[in-house]
Amino acid sequence: MIVGRVVGTVVSTRKDEALRGMTFLSVEELGRDMLPTGRHVVAVDAVGAGPGEIVLYASGSSARLTDLTRDRAVDCVIMAIIDRIDAPDRAVYVKDAPRADA
Amino acid sequence: MIVGRVVGTVVSTRKDEALRGMTFLSVEELGRDMLPTGRHVVAVDAVGAGPGEIVLYASGSSARLTDLTRDRAVDCVIMAIIDRIDAPDRAVYVKDAPRADA
Amino acid sequence: MIVGRVVGTVVSTRKDEALRGMTFLSVEELGRDMLPTGRHVVAVDAVGAGPGEIVLYASGSSARLTDLTRDRAVDCVIMAIIDRIDAPDRAVYVKDAPRADA
Amino acid sequence: MIVGRVVGTVVSTRKDEALRGMTFLSVEELGRDMLPTGRHVVAVDAVGAGPGEIVLYASGSSARLTDLTRDRAVDCVIMAIIDRIDAPDRAVYVKDAPRADA
Amino acid sequence: MIVGRVVGTVVSTRKDEALRGMTFLSVEELGRDMLPTGRHVVAVDAVGAGPGEIVLYASGSSARLTDLTRDRAVDCVIMAIIDRIDAPDRAVYVKDAPRADA
Numbered sequence: 001m002i003v004g005r006v007v008g009t010v011v012s013t014r015k016d017e018a019l020r021g022m023t024f025l026s027v028e029e030l031g032r033d034m035l036p037t038g039r040h041v042v043a044v045d046a047v048g049a050g051p052g053e054i055v056l057y058a059s060g061s062s063a064r065l066t067d068l069t070r071d072r073a074v075d076c077v078i079m080a081i082i083d084r085i086d087a088p089d090r091a092v093y094v095k096d097a098p099r100a101d102a
Numbered sequence: 103m104i105v106g107r108v109v110g111t112v113v114s115t116r117k118d119e120a121l122r123g124m125t126f127l128s129v130e131e132l133g134r135d136m137l138p139t140g141r142h143v144v145a146v147d148a149v150g151a152g153p154g155e156i157v158l159y160a161s162g163s164s165a166r167l168t169d170l171t172r173d174r175a176v177d178c179v180i181m182a183i184i185d186r187i188d189a190p191d192r193a194v195y196v197k198d199a200p201r202a203d204a
Numbered sequence: 205m206i207v208g209r210v211v212g213t214v215v216s217t218r219k220d221e222a223l224r225g226m227t228f229l230s231v232e233e234l235g236r237d238m239l240p241t242g243r244h245v246v247a248v249d250a251v252g253a254g255p256g257e258i259v260l261y262a263s264g265s266s267a268r269l270t271d272l273t274r275d276r277a278v279d280c281v282i283m284a285i286i287d288r289i290d291a292p293d294r295a296v297y298v299k300d301a302p303r304a305d306a
Numbered sequence: 307m308i309v310g311r312v313v314g315t316v317v318s319t320r321k322d323e324a325l326r327g328m329t330f331l332s333v334e335e336l337g338r339d340m341l342p343t344g345r346h347v348v349a350v351d352a353v354g355a356g357p358g359e360i361v362l363y364a365s366g367s368s369a370r371l372t373d374l375t376r377d378r379a380v381d382c383v384i385m386a387i388i389d390r391i392d393a394p395d396r397a398v399y400v401k402d403a404p405r406a407d408a
Numbered sequence: 409m410i411v412g413r414v415v416g417t418v419v420s421t422r423k424d425e426a427l428r429g430m431t432f433l434s435v436e437e438l439g440r441d442m443l444p445t446g447r448h449v450v451a452v453d454a455v456g457a458g459p460g461e462i463v464l465y466a467s468g469s470s471a472r473l474t475d476l477t478r479d480r481a482v483d484c485v486i487m488a489i490i491d492r493i494d495a496p497d498r499a500v501y502v503k504d505a506p507r508a509d510a
Contacts, residue, residue: 080321
């Protein structure tokens, strides 16, 4: 899985029928240091994530293994909202903690 | 999924039999800022997209989960045409809105 | 799928038994401008492509969905030979047309 | 598979139901020289790995082929802890040997 | 598939049970010119390859389609040892031929 930040929403009215009712979120990939890597994906939201939240997303066939996405033509799903990431010697990320750049 | 812009059409007469009747479109990947990343794919069109349109495409086995592409040897499908992309503080893209570089 | 140019042939006598009889071709990936991107793959030929031809190849599990490659340990297949690629305002590639660098 | 170093732990309380009970580890990819490549993933731990350990991880649908991850929405799993890596002329990595940068 | 050179062996005693008895080899990816691209993977050996040999490896679910790897949590397999690679105008690689850098 990859760590990402939800940066927006994507709206589509003309799409494959089986995709109706899904929320598509714009997500930027974050590296080990929680800084953007420059890569960007659109993922289906399976957990109720919102803009600004730090999430985990899964890609490929694994993205179809949630109740919401089963057998659908989607290849990326947000399957967890991250509470915290810890390195042995420090907290890398803590949800709701003030951000240095905020 | 990845956000892309349809930039052309691809024609092939000599191809795997099961691919007859599909439309292959040339698509350039767009980054978070809607600028080309330099990556380029060819995708089957499952939604009636045309040149210049901003679309979502899915890759891998998920690309085979539309009625059109089921069990076919294709690994990329356009499964949605994007109407708009919104960040918390601004519209990133709105269909049919004038483009700065148009 | 990705657009590529066949640049050579690959011969192997010691290989997984199920791969006997397949032709392996060396393919360089081409970008939107038809110039090499630097990436390079080996693909099974399912359409009778030859050196110099511009082709489409599919990767991953989709590469196993031709009659030739079904259930085989291959992850890349040439499933179409390209006749032409058109952008809205120009022909990007036309088979058998003289090439600027030929 | 890819060689990586476990660099942290990831905690999530809001996630797809089927993911309960799994340990998510933050892993940095290592290149042939055992130096970080800059790529970073989050993997499910199927072997009891801990921070600092050098591991092998598998991606994609293969990540679902452990008892722990079967049919779950995960695309990356640590399936082995590495004891040593040998090149023909030298030991590239030996577990528990002192590290030059330690 | 990708062309690679076997550059070492990887030993692991603590691993997913279903992986017992497999040989894991360290492989560097080679580009069209047979020079390393900088990417590096660990692959299961399905053909008896040894250090220094030039091989083809398959990734993803296709890596599970050899007798040795079926339904195992592996995503990369060496499925052929290359004898030669030919471009239209020259031999790119010939097994057992002297190497310029040897």
